[in-house]
Amino acid sequence: MKTFINLIKREFRLFWSNSVLRLLFIGAPLLYGILFGYVYKKGKVTDLNIIVVDEDNTPLSNRLIDMLNDTEVLNVITVKPQGSGLKKAMIAYDGQALVSIPDRFEADVLQNRSPEINVDINLANILTANYASRAIQVVLGTLNAGMEMEALKKKGTPEFAAIDKYEAFKTNYVRLYNRSSNYMSFLWPGMLATIVQQVLLLALALSFAQEYERSTFKTELLAQTRSPLQAILVKCIPYWLMIIPIWLFFLVLQHWFRVPLAPEQTATNLLLAALFVASASLLGILVSILIPNQLKATEILMVVATPSFVVSGFTWPLSQMPRWIAYIADVIPLTHFLQGYRILLTQQGTLADIQRPLLALAILTAVFGSCAYVALRIKIKRALKAN
Known part of the structure; x- marks a missing residue:
């Protein structure tokens, strides 16, 4: 036990002597946690600039413009009397949509000629385009139905009958989670x-690789222990201890940014996080053992870590990806952690609901560890044989 503790102290000394590693492992999670938190703090998209071309300039067209501007999502940045120079205006005003009201719009409506309003959506950014499109559809649909019901009431149709004409059935939408x-x-x-996995992989990529490069694998590490299991634990435990305050800091940030928590699932969250950290650490250890060069080991794990968020299925479903990409995603610990975390945090699931992600992480931990x-063990035997 004394030898084991001395080796743990040695790992901490190696960590603190590497300023780049120290900045990466501690600074990156703290900095990016705060930075990304403030990036997405608003939580929803509002005040998207849209351009309106009003060739009619009548009370009805002005009413439509006011309705567009009254929505939380849209902001009518400019109203043009005609459709010239629109491409430059869309770029200059960062316009997300263009609404064109034709000439004689009000007159055609009053005479039941069904005029057409053209809406051009800027799909350069899919997220803002979807928000703008939905908001414009709601405004135009509301105005359209309202005018039809007003016309029916002017003809003597009772209000309840006018409403029933446009509501043959009612639909209730319930937002879950x-x-x-x-x-x-x-x-x-x-x-x-994703940040946690990245720093774990990059930090542990250096664990054995730096021993090989500095020629301390035989002279220092094997001089104190020849047990592969003890050596792996010695390399992992310091980072497991240091990741605890980082997770606690993330918990504080969740309270600060008012991200919903599930305190009743604390134990389940800890189990999921522990398996995630263990599997990611052992993946980094495995590469570090196999690749006796710090730069090459880091490059290999960068190849794994960089696309992991994209292929994890968190933002784009795995069911819509080719099967070979899904197979690659299954080997990355982040994929299964995010599946379980979404169920626990967003969908308020229980331990029984995340058995598959937990089992997958346990299997990855066992495979990478073995x-x-x-x-x-092979490296140690070769080193002892060479001596």
């Missing part, structure tokens, strides 16, 4: 988990 469609609650927790043990 993330009711406000808050982007902060949806995206930010997943990005924090491979690392065998690889290190």
Whole structure:
């Protein structure tokens, strides 16, 4: 036990002596956690600039413009009398949509000629385009139905009959879980988990690789222990201890940014997080054992870590990806952690609901750990034989 503790102290000294690693492992989660939190703090998109071309300039067209401007999502940045120079205006005003009201719009409506309003959506950004499109549809649909009901009432149709004409049946929409469609609650927790995996992989990529490069694997590490299991634990435990305050800091940030929590699932969250940290750490250890070069080991794990969020199925469903990409995603710990975390945090699930992600993380932990043990055992035997 004394030897084990001395080796743990040695790992801490190696960590603190590397200023780049220290900044990466501690600074990156703290900095990015705060930075991304303030990026998505607003949670929803509002005041999207739209341009209106009003060739009619009548009370009805002005009413439509006021309705567009009264919505939380839209902001009528400018109204043009004609459709010239619209492409430059869309770029200059960062316009997300263009609403064109034709000439004689009010007159055609009053004479039942069914005029057409053209809406051009800027799809350069899919997120803002969807928000703008939905808001414009609601405004135009509301105005259209309201005018039809007013016309029927002027003809003597009772109000309830006019409403029934446009509501043959009623539809109730119930928003489950993330009711406000808050982007902060949806995206930010997943990005924090991605940061944790990235720093774990990059930090542990250096664990054995730096021993090989400095020639301390034989002279210092093997001089104190020849047990592969003990050596792996010695490399992992310091980072497992240091990740605890980072997770606690993320918990504080969740309170600060008012991201919903599930305190009744604390134990389940801890189990999920522990398996995630263990599997990611052992993946980094395995690569570090196999690749005796710090730069190459880091590059390999960067290849794994960089696309992990994209292929995890968190923002784009795995069912819509080719199967070979889904198979790759299954080997990355982040994929299963985000699946379980979404169920626990957003869908308010229980331990029984995340059995598959937990089992997948447990299998990855066992596979990476076993491979690392065998690889290190071979390395130790070769080193002792060479001596």
